[in-house]
Amino acid sequence: MRVRPLRQPTRRDIPARSRAHLTSVPAPPELKAERRVRESGGPEDKAFYSCSCGYAFDADVTTSVTCPHCGAGQAW
Known part of the structure; x- marks a missing residue:
């Protein structure tokens, strides 16, 4: 009887996982508003x-x- 040596599995031995587990979860509503403000560049202050x-x-x-x-020059 021939015994194989113990070895670590290689990448080819491990089955590829589907990407179904990587679905994106929508952000909570309060974070959507904050993200929108940050992406707009912030407030535009005028005086x-x-x-x-x-x-x-x-x-x-x-x-x-x-x-x-x-x-x-103007004082601020």
């Missing part, structure tokens, strides 16, 4: 500035806003 030259304008909120009319 209304009035310059000493009399010009009033809307601009992005940053630390360095200048008047588009006269070029003076």
Whole structure:
């Protein structure tokens, strides 16, 4: 009687599993809204500035806003 040595199975010996177990589960509704906000790039903050030259304008909120009319720096 011939006895085979014990060996670890190779990839060919292991049957391929179906991908049925990898179905995606939908995210809870509260996470869908959060994901949508994150993918949109976040809030776009704008502020209304009035310059000493009399010009009033809307601009992005940053630390360095200048008047588009006269070029003076605006306090934030």
